Amino acid sequence: MKLPHSLTKLLDENTDLLGDIIGGKGSHKLESQRPNLEENVDPVEVLKNQLVEAGVSSSSETENDPEKCKAEWAKLLKRIWALGPREKGPNILFIPDGKRICEDGSILVRGSPHVSHRLGFTEDPTETPSDSALYSEAVTLESSIVSGFQLATASGPLCDEPMWGLAFTIESHLAEDLETEKQPENFGIFTGQVMTAVKDACRAAVLQTNPRIVEAMYFCELNTAPEYLGPMYAVLSRRRARVLKEEMQEGSSLFTVHAYVPVSESFGFADELRKGTSGGASALMVLSHWEMLEEDPFFVPKTEEEIEEFGDGASVLPNTARKLINAVRRRKGLHVEEKVVQHATKQRTLARKV
Numbered sequence: 342m343k344l345p346h347s348l349t350k351l352l353d354e355n356t357d358l359l360g361d362i363i364g365g366k367g368s369h370k371l372e373s374q375r376p377n378l379e380e381n382v383d384p385v386e387v388l389k390n391q392l393v394e395a396g397v398s399s400s401s402e403t404e405n406d407p408e409k410c411k412a413e414w415a416k417l418l419k420r421i422w423a424l425g426p427r428e429k430g431p432n433i434l435f436i437p438d439g440k441r442i443c444e445d446g447s448i449l450v451r452g453s454p455h456v457s458h459r460l461g462f463t464e465d466p467t468e469t470p471s472d473s474a475l476y477s478e479a480v481t482l483e484s485s486i487v488s489g490f491q492l493a494t495a496s497g498p499l500c501d502e503p504m505w506g507l508a509f510t511i512e513s514h515l516a517e518d519l520e521t522e523k524q525p526e527n528f529g530i531f532t533g534q535v536m537t538a539v540k541d542a543c544r545a546a547v548l549q550t551n552p553r554i555v556e557a558m559y560f561c562e563l564n565t566a567p568e569y570l571g572p573m574y575a576v577l578s579r580r581r582a583r584v585l586k587e588e589m590q591e592g593s594s595l596f597t598v599h600a601y602v603p604v605s606e607s608f609g610f611a612d613e614l615r616k617g618t619s620g621g622a623s624a625l626m627v628l629s630h631w632e633m634l635e636e637d638p639f640f641v642p643k644t645e646e647e648i649e650e651f652g653d654g655a656s657v658l659p660n661t662a663r664k665l666i667n668a669v670r671r672r673k674g675l676h677v678e679e680k681v682v683q684h685a686t687k688q689r690t691l692a693r694k695v
Contacts, residue, residue, distance in 0.1 A: 342508050343550070344433065345399030346633075349506035351391055352424070352431040353631065358388065360429040362459050389461050392418060419463050421456040422511075423487045425494035426503050432494045434487065435510040450479045450486065452511065482535055486511065489539025498544040498552070499638065500669035505555045505631060509543055553633050554662050557604040560629035563614075564595050565622035572617040573598070579613075580606040581661070602626065605665060638662035 344352075352359065362385055396414035397407065423434040436452040457463045494504045561582065565573050577584065577600055585599040602610065607626060614622050638660060642651045651657055667677050 342510075344431070344506045344508050345396060346506070347395040347399050348392065349431045350630070351395045352433075353505070355388060356429045356431075358384065359424060360427075362388070363424070363428060363456055365459070385459075385461055392460070415462070418460075419457050420454055421460070421462070422452040422454060423490060424456055425491045427495070428491065430494060430503065431506055432504050433508040434490045435508060437511050450482050450511065452483050452486065485535035486539050489536040490543060492536065493540045493543035498548050499554060500666045501673060501675065502669065504547070506633075507547065509546065551637065551639075553635065554638060554665060555631050555633050556665065558629050558632045559602045559604055559607055559626040561600045561602045562625045563598045563600070563622055564590075565598070565618060566595060569618040569621040570596060573614065573622045576610075576614050576617045577602070580610055582606075601629065601632070604628070605668075634662050634665075636660060636662040638666050 393411060393414050396418070397411050400410045400414070417435070420435045420438065421433055422436045424430055425432045425434065434452075436454055454463050490509065494507070496502065497504045563573060574584075577598075580602055582600045582602045585601065587596060587598045589596055610626075611624060614624055640660065642648045642653060642657060667679065670677050
């Protein structure tokens, strides 16, 4: 499932602090990560409250029953098994909402809310060990499941880039014992098999939820004279920039324009801006944030209304998200689905002269 944007942004902005908390660093080390806090304030408690508030603020049920919504988010955050990638990223792995030992005596690979315990949502998550061999095997598989989750979040299915703002939950699935004629295997389940299975399962689950690509954004501040505003806006529109505001500087005739420019469109931006404005505009860019591109990379017009709006065949407008994904996959040497021959009847045929 997709995490709320406010919660994802909070996790992304506090990766260093989360790494120290999960790693068990001392309180003096944690206080150095949050210099803006007052004295005698626990940074873990502050981050814990911020996580709950971020989840509550994004819920649609907050206005109806805020206390109930807050309790539900606090209950959900008690089940955090791991964060990824690199054990401190903006993706969450939840443990199943149930006991390890089921009613029929089977063992569920449940995991332990280690991260929730470090953040102060739960008490010590230790459980009473069992002597059964099945219990020991389930505990052994837990580290492989977490490793598979880390691999999946480090390289997503779209273009092998890290995932952003997703949550995964381990669910139990009991298969009936089927009699087969195959001989029993002499070996158990290898660790690599579990890691690969979990990684492929997470990547397949992402593809079933209509994923979107997330791109980095620059905050761009431009200064230009009034006669160069038109060419400057033309350059910004070609770079898919989003203008925030435009104002005139006091005591001068220069205009200051604030805009967001995608990092992927920033290569050669300064040269094009100087050429388009004859050197009359200057730009200053700073990395600002990550932003989700709303365009569906797998969108293809199928219905009659969609074909009328977006066109069909060669008249379909270029898909920006798909273009970015193909560019990354092509640079990494991954498989890219593209038509080599667009119009077979319009190919140029060269005459062979003997």
